[in-house]
Amino acid sequence: MRRLAIAIVGGGMAGLACGLAAARAGADVRIHEAQAVPGDVPSHHVDVVPNMLRDLVRLGVGDACVRAGFPYRRVTALSQRGTPLLSLDAPRLAGPSHPAALGMVRADLHAVLATAAMQAGACLRYGVHVAGLAQDRSGAMKVLDTGGDGMVADLVVLASGGAGALRAQVFGSEPVAPASNEWLYFLARRPYGLDEAIHAATGTGERVHVVPVNSSIVGVRLSARRPLPAVTPESVRAAMARFPGALGALAEHMDASQPVVRRLIRPALLDAPWTRGRVMAVGDCAHALPPHFGQAAAQALEDAIVLGELLRPGRAPADVAQAWFERRHPRVKQVMSIAMRAAHWDEAPDIDTDFLRLSRELDEVVRTPA
Numbered sequence: 488m489r490r491l492a493i494a495i496v497g498g499g500m501a502g503l504a505c506g507l508a509a510a511r512a513g514a515d516v517r518i519h520e521a522q523a524v525p526g527d528v529p530s531h532h533v534d535v536v537p538n539m540l541r542d543l544v545r546l547g548v549g550d551a552c553v554r555a556g557f558p559y560r561r562v563t564a565l566s567q568r569g570t571p572l573l574s575l576d577a578p579r580l581a582g583p584s585h586p587a588a589l590g591m592v593r594a595d596l597h598a599v600l601a602t603a604a605m606q607a608g609a610c611l612r613y614g615v616h617v618a619g620l621a622q623d624r625s626g627a628m629k630v631l632d633t634g635g636d637g638m639v640a641d642l643v644v645l646a647s648g649g650a651g652a653l654r655a656q657v658f659g660s661e662p663v664a665p666a667s668n669e670w671l672y673f674l675a676r677r678p679y680g681l682d683e684a685i686h687a688a689t690g691t692g693e694r695v696h697v698v699p700v701n702s703s704i705v706g707v708r709l710s711a712r713r714p715l716p717a718v719t720p721e722s723v724r725a726a727m728a729r730f731p732g733a734l735g736a737l738a739e740h741m742d743a744s745q746p747v748v749r750r751l752i753r754p755a756l757l758d759a760p761w762t763r764g765r766v767m768a769v770g771d772c773a774h775a776l777p778p779h780f781g782q783a784a785a786q787a788l789e790d791a792i793v794l795g796e797l798l799r800p801g802r803a804p805a806d807v808a809q810a811w812f813e814r815r816h817p818r819v820k821q822v823m824s825i826a827m828r829a830a831h832w833d834e835a836p837d838i839d840t841d842f843l844r845l846s847r848e849l850d851e852v853v854r855t856p857a
């Protein structure tokens with residue numbers, strides 16, 4: 488039987504993971520990525536939370552991620568004086584032979600996924616911008632790309648990120664969600680003994696989350712109550728100095744060769760359905776989750792795992808897309824609703840919202856694999 492030809496648009500985490508899962512399931516996969524250089528992603532960390540690590544293991548790349556990252560097992564919240572308020576053990580959802588969670592440099596995670604996808608047989612094409620999709624008389628999709636060799640695909644997986652002309656072409660334009668918040672990410676020298684995830688807040692509303700990513704570096708995520716007027720090493724240092732102890736000094740030891748990465752938070756779900764015939768939207772293209780509870784990339788991996796499970800020989804491509812949507816939509820909506828309650832609380836804390844309870848609610852949902 489002929490192998491299903493799958494074109495993936497976008498080589499971010501969603502596209503790479505879908506490429507890996509689909510190639511493992513026996514499809515003929517080509518990933519089109521507009522960036523010219525593999526791994527040319529902003530320099531920051533990814534907090535690989537327990538369900539995300541479990542799903543990296545399910546994708547067969549758990550060990551490679553553990554080798555490239557820094558395992559941690561606990562999240563500690565510090566008081567404004569720097570003393571521990573609360574320590575929670577992260578659940579070991581990836582099983583007894585893997586750690587609970589990891590910090591990783593984003594480019595390392597991309598490299599692990601890209602290598603595994605290629606080893607599984609996927610073809611990765613960099614520097615290829617997909618400008619459009621056209622359906623031929625047989626129903627197959629022609630990929631109109633700058634490379635010019637125009638793959639003809641049975642199924643197109645749109646993993647092109649949170650917005651963009653191609654998504655608008657396929658799904659219609661949707662208003663770009665207003666940015667609710669700005670978070671800053673940078674890498675810094677790891678203070679001695681910082682070997683778990685640390686969360687802290689100041690009396691004036693800044694929050695910081697720090698995760699070790701290797702033996703010498705930590706990833707820092709800073710959210711200020713109001714966006715900094717200008718993001719410079721000085722302004723970041725001044726904002727960080729409001730935190731107690733070693734946290735306050737982290738920006739003094741920023742990796743000077745890497746810029747601070749700004750992330751404007753624009754949470755949004757693409758209007759249902761996330762499919763148009765043989766085209767399906769995955770990752771941030773379908774669901775840009777807020778960063779609370781670290782579910783944005785985790786849900787992109789779930790998209791990939793479910794896609795891989797549904798690719799059975801002889802199954803019609805549009806049926807795969809439809810079945811995929813039916814499984815993914817309710818789950819992502821549930822995760823989004825919990826994460827959004829956390830995001831609202833983060834912007835305007837109220838006494839009725841119990842953040843810990845939300846975190847447990849989320850854990851209950853994602854503890855069961857997609």
Ligand SMILES: Cc1cc2nc3c(=O)[nH]c(=O)nc-3n(C[C@H](O)[C@H](O)[C@H](O)COP(=O)(O)OP(=O)(O)OC[C@H]3O[C@@H](n4cnc5c(N)ncnc54)[C@H](O)[C@@H]3O)c2cc1C
Nearest residue numbers: 497499500501521533534616617647648770771781783784
């Ligand atoms: C600073 C920062 C920190 C983050 N930290 C975390 C974290 O700790 N935990 C977490 O869960 N999530 C995190 N996220 C979110 C997470 O990175 C995304 O949810 C995840 O990567 C899935 O993204 P994606 O692959 O769908 O889209 P993207 O990462 O946006 O990738 C889309 C890709 O498609 C390519 N592309 C777009 N259009 C075209 C086209 N027409 N032709 C060809 N290629 C195209 C782009 O070049 C890009 O490489 C973070 C995001 C940012 C920005």
